[in-house]
Amino acid sequence: MINASALKLPTARIREAGPYREENAVRDASPPLFNARPGPDTAVGRLDARSTASCVLLLVPLVLLTEVVALELSLVYPALPAMAAEFRTPAIGWALTVVSLVGVVAQPLLGKVADAVGKKRMITLAAVAFAAGSLVCALAPSFPVLLIGRALQGTCLVIAPCAYGLIRDVLPPRAVPVALGAITTGLGLSAVAGPVIGGLLVNAFGFRAVFWFCLAYVLVLTPVLVLTVPESGVRLRRRVDLAGGVLFGAGAAGLLLAVGQGSSWGWAAPRTLAVIGGAGVLLALFVLCELRREEPLIDVRLLTGPALRWTLLATFGGAFAIGGQAFVVPLLVQTPKLPGYGLGADALGVAMFLVPQGLVGAVCGPVGGLVARRRAPRTSFLVALAALTAGAVILAMLHAEPWQVLVAALVQGIGFGFFFVSASNLVVEAVPATHTAVSAGMMGVANNLGNATGVTVLGVVLAQHVLRADQDTGRIVYAESGFTLSFLLAAAVAGVAVAVAVFMRGGRSPATGGQAGPVHV
Template identity: 40%
Template sequence: MHNMPLSPGEAERAPLSRGKSFALLALIILLVEVIPLAYNFVTPALPEIAKHFGTANVGWVITIVTLVLAASTPLVGKLGDIYGKKRMMLVSAAVFGAGSVLAALAPTFELFLVGRGLQGAGMAILVLAYGLIRDILPPSIIPVAVGFVATGMGASTILGPIIGGYLIDHFGYTGVFWAQLTHVAVVGIAVAIFVPETTLRTRSKLDVLGAVILGLGAFVLLFGIGKAATWGYTAPQTLLCVGGGLAVLAGWLVYERTPKEPLIDLQMLRHGPVAKTLAASGFVQFVLVSHSMLIPMFVMTDPDLGLGYGFGVTALAVAVYTVPTGIVSMIAGPVGGYFTRRIGPAPVLVFGGAALSLGSVLLATLHDSTAQMMFGQLVIGLGLGSATATLPNLIMRTVPAQTQGIAGGMLNLSGSLGSAIGSQMMIAIVAIPGVVLVGRAAQYSEKGFVYAFFALAVSGLLAAVMGLLLTRNKIERQADVAVPKSEMVA
């Protein structure tokens, strides 16, 4: 069988039938599904994890994943360019599996978080999957294939809470981690056997120091935010951690001017539409991850505790509140894409951010019944689908084609940082009115959740403001954004 040479800069690939192409795509998608399931399986388990380990710092269960993912994704993407994307996908899958085992067996919360951190490092699979699809599948089906990857991840937001809830109710929180191990092991073996490796290799330099500085600065900052409720919001150690973290991050920005291939292109950040789009991504992901944490904690709380909220539902029943949000989001995504083509991406971002803000206000003010909660949830789903669908279109239209890989990586990085900050800030915010210990579990007051939902409303509003500012720009591919000498995949 002869290979089919393509245009310069692309991999040579063997001709594939349409059926085999979609079979390979299905395997890649199944492996990528470890990413959303690492969130959707675990968020309903947060109350049980907090109770098991006797900790109020349960926000770190989500924070550590997004933090490690943000720092490791650009490095893993480059390693895929150097050594092969399939090879690095399998390495990432093995790291994810090791993290799943450690999280399931960890005797202490600290070791549990190490396991979650390993899962975060393994979740860099996504950036490799997009590259592998581009390299091995026929060019004619690549746009459809990329769409299937996004759809598959959307479907898991519906199935994840249902399957995860069942596992938690019947096997405890460890059940979701054994399920993740089984998933990544079975699919990983199938990918190793059937999916071909890309023939494309590029020389690239790894900005390991940049990733370490970024991770350290973000960790110290978020550690200070997470401990603020315990130490005091104006305590010296809180101010030291927050100030120190910000100082390290400032130093990281200075350092990023020196490597030939940095984690981010600071020159690109000086281009207004790019900076606004990245900021909007951070605000949207802040809402997405924080919202997915707050809802299970809220609805699973026993109303008999007298805290003024909660429905006392099981982990499986949490799906009643989250699945409709996922369905609306999946519908709003393609609809948002349609309107992006008709009226441009910036107005769609304005609508999505406004819907996120309105839905969060509704959750803050109307949460005494399931019907009231569902109304806010549906509005949130409308905002998430619209906003997340338009952000990639915005970044693609604001940079030249040659730098879209770099810009896409920066979009992922800003979103990951927004997720990490959001998950940690939510725990700090809900604890502001005080924490009540019931047994070994920390319980929060209704006022704390109200504050948290209003914080999500502010973040959604800021995303809408970024959209309004972008409507003043001519959102097209700009020629004035510098193109680096070597392309970085992130």
Template identity: 30%
Template sequence: MESSPPAARPGAVVGILAFAGIVAALTQTLVVPLIAELPKLFDTSASNASWVITATLLAAAVATPVAGRLGDMYGKRRMLLVSLVPLVLGSVVCALSSSVVPMIGGRALQGLGMGVVPLGISLLRDVVPAEKLGPSIAIMSASMGVGGALGLPFAAAIAENSSWRVLFWVVAVLAVAVGALILALVPGDRPATRSTSFDLLGAVGLGAALICLLLAVSKGADWGWGSATTLTLFAAVLVLLPAWGWWELRLSEPLVDLRVTVRPQVLMTNTASILVGFAMYAQSLVVPQLLQLPEATGYGLGQSMLAMGLWMAPAGLMMMAMSPVGAKLSAAKGPKVTLAVGSLLIAAGYGLSVPLIGADSPWSLLIVTLVCNSGVGFAYGAMPALIMGAVPQSETASANSFNALMRSIGTSFAAAVIGVVLARMTTDFGGFQLASQNGFRVAMLIGCGVGLAAAVVAALIPVRPPTAPLRPAASNSPAGVPEASESKA
């Protein structure tokens, strides 16, 4: 059995877990500067090279709910360490790859480690004192934004000035460092459930349904939305998801307790999470393109990849800076209000962007990303608090992992919808078809509408009052996140 160090300072624990989240986010964004170069680097087609991103998305979607359930069964700290293993191995495989197949395999391994963030958030409930839990959750949630924002300039700088392989070696070293810090300084937690049986069939069923759904959504534009492959995948989802739900409801210890997920507070929070995930990701698809398109288009700003990353980086830092403010709002008014305010801020950022597209300065787009990511910082800190306030202690990790999965599904749909809009609304530029200025405006208006929809859903979340006395962290139920009733009815 792994060693369980004595309780560490809360600040150190939160810092280490946030560092883990930053490394996980960095893993997702570090290939962005390489996308255009991958076909040439590996002597393959652009379609094959796109699987370098798709493989990570699919593996993460399957691994995240599984890691959450295993965290509840065997301990969240232990599963955090286990999740870092494929992250390290995948990085090494990618660094050593000389063809696209092992590169895709390495990226899939990296995706298996994406349960780090929901596991880290869930572990906070067990090891952080009650009075520090709210801010700690907010900081941990914001780590994904920081890693994503810093990853772009970091990856672009290395790709432009060194070998692309260095990117993966750096991530491997950082993941090893995270594991060492967790072993040395993060206290152990007790498994939240005595269950010794893992719902393998449920994991396979959910994984198959998610793969079919995300493949159809992410590849539908390439294959054709009306193609036999895309329609078959959507049809498979319609068969697999109900079958999986039927199976889960039969079990006393399922992979995902659907009786808990349909509780109004959990169901509405997960619905809002899909919308927030969509709204968060849409602007990250639009703004980088506007920054990099040629100035001669009349709306592009002609920035290099590295300059684009540097203009995007402050938004991620703003997400981290606003997370304590969001935590204070949650403490005063409740996380439901924080989620609604965050969603409204996201919508406001999108609305602000519409007249600013075409402005002759990257500062205008910087303002847009700062406003949007301020809202994301509020929302991402509030959602785990709402989830943990409505689920039993024994299902903290699996419920948070399922919530993270909902956000990922939202980002996948954002990529599909915004991709279709920008592909259909084009203009001719020197013989090349580029997304038009109106196309970018429509994309941002869609993001604004989704942000407003998230605010409405958040306002309708029926927050349940605590059903048990609040206990200190030593008894594994910090105040700040009410202990939900253990009843699954």
């Protein structure tokens, strides 16, 4: 890494914020050594002089590329039954779980790298890794190879927190809350297009076409972002805690492995207990190591501070409901018509429910940003969690007719749209500017752990309620009781998140785009 002092780069001493000293944060300009002109790769400050139209033009490629975070899920959900049949595996849920597991490690680890080397640069590198993973998945000859490709795709989950940080660093303060909502709109639009594109591709060409599409998508958009979006000028030069990433990732993976395999291994079996115990030891070591490091992967004190801990806990609960239901609903919709449940749809038929949900989410993203700016981000958060809870309850009680599932999908779309923009605004308001990417990475950790846990736990519930399995095609049909219990469990977890949000003290004032300084309560 080039030494800033050796190049005599201009630095700006940032005010001390709570327990954090931001003296190492710098606004990098083009080094005189290179005599570079301002351009897309030149680090800049806020674009306060830019017009609203100019800011929108800069935001478009960032929003579109950030959509790969949702596309890698929304495209794959309709393909899950076909993938399970192709590889003859009942554990197809791991094609989703492994993405979240990689994200659990990648978001805090690469989020800190992004704070040091530039958020735009990290977004570009993550897009390249996603492209490589898409190629591996498209050519995968076996399920383990597919999981390797999905793991590579999982690195793209760092794109969203980096995009949040880039928005805060580059756009004018007045535009930040709504711009964060635009990112959510992008995620909502991918939720609209993903099921349709995925269903069409699976029905016409098989599940591999989904990954070829992902590859083409990032190969087109990444150069556009590189050429048009400016780099952030905020830098926090610190060492990357690789050991902490390994401990945290291995510990989280061990817990999810135990949850996912406990029913088949036996919950009291020595192997299950050993995995749980080993994961607990690794996570305990992680906490001890992080507390002693001057430059930790995750600042445990920041993580457990009042401004973040309740936000992250509630984010986990909301993500559990989102991820778990996103896994279960396509299975319910593609279940053959049976007394009381099952709609008998194909992969494209799933889009009939996910597209309206995505449209509602796309509309509610900017609305959630406006509510956060005019009222408070906690208000948006409560709307999101209440909608997610209500949608799960509806699905648990009513799932025999298409209109019933559609109503639940629309309610969940409200929750989806409000959820991400409110959580991101809560984080932006809680921490200093130089900690935005890594703190948003913590939000990503909570989100990914919630998603992975939701998929794993609800997958275990369904596995205990198998009605029949077709030995010829590999298709599995689950009993109605499995779907009902899954949705009730999702509702219960989301309901706990609502209770947490009701009593949390942070985020009760209108969002300022981070200009009010970090929250201390």
